[in-house]
């Protein structure tokens with residue numbers, strides 16, 4: 218019988234199909250598109266709407282790369298320019314179809330974004346910002362100087378539109394429809410597997426990696442999507458204004474896009490539209506102040522500073538946060554079935570075999586030639602005084618550190634040289650000494666990421682199955698009734714339980730627990746002990762590090778002891794705890 222045969226029946230209540238749930242959005246979007254097609258705007262209002270619509274799509278890109286994935290992109294105007302010039306040059310000089318040029322512009326931007334991302338995203342932080350600024354400057358220089366291609370500073374006039382949308386009015390309606398479609402996709406992205414991976418990477422890269430997410434690839438995807446949206450927006454912009462020139466795609470424009478994104482709320486397409494609309498409209502509203510030199514810019518700047526100061530997550534971020542908190546207290550989570558753990562049993566009696574493992578930091582031998590054999594089923598403890606190399610060992614096991622020497626075999630598979638997410642896919646689950654949860658997410662969303670582990674045989678297809686599995690794991694640790702609350706509303710002890718639930722939801726073959734009792738009070742420690750018993754009762758093997766000798770001696774059947782990075786004892790718990798070397802090294806000699 219396969220593991221999937223043992224799956225728990227799903228709770229009776231299933232959510233409605235997405236299209237039905239989001240029907241109000243589509244009806245609203247259809248009304249707005251109809252209004253855009255029917256209402257008569259003067260040229261000035263029309264231009265503002267066209268600019269706001271196309272800029273919003275470019276800012277959607279930033280909401281993906283920066284808002285969802287936490288990676289800075291200061292070259293969005295360059296990608297916008299790729300799309301604009303593809304349509305400009307394609308429809309005028311090459312006499313190609315608008316549609317072909319639009320698709321080509323998106324593709325060029327996507328490829329450039331993927332290339333830039335793949336070559337620089339390992340840098341992160343300030344370096345990434347610097348590289349994207351340089352890229353932006355190079356693109357601007359090419360636009361100005363490659364006159365044979367771009368027409369240089371004169372720009373490209375008389376850009377064509379599709380035959381279907383020749384009039385300004387119909388073209389605007391088409392752009393608004395594109396805004397609605399792309400906006401819907403970006404709005405829905407955080408609830409997809411890729412979107413959850415991006416949010417996990419943004420919140421905590423280490424935890425994302427050990428929960429089975431390929432961090433680097435996720436970042437490259439985010440960057441490529443951002444660039445493609447920039448290209449699409451630029452192509453639409455070119456058709457709308459029928460003219461493009463290099464100054465429209467400068468570094469200053471990239472900063473404008475970024476400000477729009479931050480002002481409205483970087484994590485949501487609604488924020489993108491709000492920020493874009495405001496930043497385009499505020500200068501128009503303050504136009505009457507232009508007679509007093511400097512006053513207009515001072516008020517404009519003050520307005521932006523005040524919003525960012527008092528709403529650090531932007532206008533929509535502020536509203537959405539309040540809504541999430543309200544919903545957590547009003548929307549009761551669905552009841553969940555009992556969690557089943559069905560750890561894989563492909564290898565022999567030994568689940569984890571570590572031989573000659575070493576990790577040196579320069580001259581410091583944090584782990585030095587350690588052997589550990591963890592038997593299938595039950596609890597194996599790794600103990601030792603402070604600084605003896607326990608956490609380093611766990612970090613090498615889960616791939617956060619590369620081993621200096623030695624071999625690690627998990628359930629018959631050599632995982633020594635695998636990346637963290639590949640080890641997770643191979644069946645490793647872990648928690649951290651310093652809790653590493655995804656802090657912008659709810660408890661349920663955190664555990665869903667664990668449940669999504671590649672190779673998890675205990676989960677069916679689709680979002681409902683994912684939610685059910687996560688609810689089961691949360692209910693197993695006693696927090697099912699608080700599934701929709703944000704991490705910040707949980708006590709330290711409960712956050713530890715959520716981390717354990719996240720690992721359990723992935724149905725690992727081996728669970729590594731790094732000091733799970735640290736920071737817990739005596740009642741919470743008792744609850745943890747009970748939890749460990751219930752986990753072990755389902756046949757899941759646990760390798761635990763902890764300083765609480767009562768917990769270790771009662772929970773673990775087997776103990777390995779480290780001191781100064783070397784193994785000094787190994788065997789059945791009671792015998793090891795009485796071993797003279799252990800007593801003197803770890804518990805004190807008297």
Ligand SMILES: Nc1ncnc2c1ncn2[C@@H]1O[C@H](COP(=O)(O)OP(=O)(O)OP(=O)(O)O)[C@@H](O)[C@H]1O
Pocket residue numbers: 578581583601602603604605606607608609610
């Ligand atoms: N990234 C690192 N760079 C340099 N030295 C490190 C690093 N990580 C750990 N060490 C050193 O390796 C040794 C072992 O540390 P480790 O955290 O593994 O010990 P531990 O047994 O888990 O201690 P504790 O019980 O206090 O958590 C220590 O001397 C520590 O300072």
